[in-house]
Amino acid sequence: MLLIVIAIVLICTATLLLSVNTGFCGSKENDAAFDFSSPPKTRIQLTPDLSFGGRVELEYQLEKNFHPDAEDCNHTAVWKPSASMAFSYACTEKSTAFLNIELSQSIEENKEDNETVLELQQAFLSFTQIIDGLDMIIGRQRFRDKREWLYDEELDGVNLSYGFSDFALDFSVNRKPNKDILNHKKNKKVTNYLLYGRYTPDSDTIIGAYSFVQDDRGSANKSSIFYGLHLSGEMIDSLEYWLELAHVRGRSKSKKIRGIGFDLGSTYKLDLPLKPSITLGCAFGSGDDDPLDNENNNFRQTGLQDNSAKFNGVTHLKYYGEMFDPELSNLVILTAGFGLKPTRKTSIDLVCHHYNQHKLSDKIRDSKIDRDPNGLSKEIGKEIDFVAGYKSKWLKSTVSIGYFMPGKAFSDNTDNALFAEIKIRYDF
DSSP, rough: HHHHHHHHHHHHHHHHHHHHHTOOOOOOOOOOOOOOSOOOOOOOESSSSSSEEEEEEEEEEEOOOSSTTTSSEEEEEEEEEEEEEEEEEEEEEEEEEEEEEEEEEEEETTTOOOEEEEEEEEEEEEEOOTTEEEEEEEEEEEEETSSSOOOEEEEEEEEEEETTTTEEEEEEEOOOOOOSSOOOOOOOOEEEEEEEEEEEEETOEEEEEEEEEEEETTTTTTEEEEEEEEEEEEEEETTTEEEEEEEEEEEEEEEEEEEEEEEEEEOOOOOSOOOOEEEEEEEEOOOOSSSSSSSEEOOOOOOOOOOOOOOOOSSEEETOOOOOOOOOOSSSEEEEEEEEETTTTTTEEEEEEEEESSSSSSOOHHHHHHHHOSOOEEEEEEEEEEEEEEEOOOOEEEEEEEEEHHHHHHTTTTTOEEEEEEEEEEOO
């Protein structure tokens, strides 16, 4: 398997260098996808130095058979209205203060006690050009990578960014906070350290390498370090690709951690009416064939990841499945997608996933399905997703449907599971 991974990396690197050297970067329209996790833009000028922005959002989720057992099925419907406000203040020419607060309520059908949450999403000071090329952000801020494979989370910490020519280097130290102002609960004392270097020879190409350390000083007494590589860009005009590759090692109590994972795929955009596109992907997270020895070979992600990105649409989608949405651990995930983009503001994606375990196990590390496999088969199941999106300057909406069909790794009486979500967001 390691030889296969190395071969994939060499092929992608060679193709990347070919695309850079031959200059395949043609003109592209602005097709950036919107992200529901982003804070409101501060468009309204209150004073010369203070600006304001806000949004209201309505989210509806339907969950059917998340406990995929014919004798213990559950159907849950949740409405979640929310309002978010953001303020940006220019302290000096080179420093800015930013604040983002969100109020939300989860209204579950047939449940009287509904939860109200007031969250401090972001609160930071940013400094630009401390010295030539060096920027710094201190406070609660959003950390995310391009495909949210490493992390997508608001964290308390400091981030230093240094850029020169086509190169950039980031260093950050952070911790996950309790964002709920109304509910003061303790979080695990896990400190994250990230060193991330990027080379961007053109606007379409990113070559990145990183080291990510998680140091848990709590009762778990574990630490892990990720060594990773990110490649993305265009092989040729209209053919985009990505590669995520990581090796994790560390220790959890008395066991060593050793695992490898990768995610490789491409999207081809056809020059036809409705702008159809085809996406193919393969993701792998190593498994452990002997849980009784002193080494755990299960690959795992950081726990801060969101596994969300766009293919060729106007909105992000869960690229490992809207319904199953697993952490990449002891899994082989094959993905095939077909998309349409009728206008610059709308898109439709139909995506299929096939899930298999790498090593036989009666556990799934993390997913929306609240049921463990039987440990007798590697065939976890299949999923079909439908995702539609619309965006304009002020209004954004998505409809996401995921239908999961359990495989032989679950008992014969296991039902199919359904997840449906509608989000509508208005910015002002």
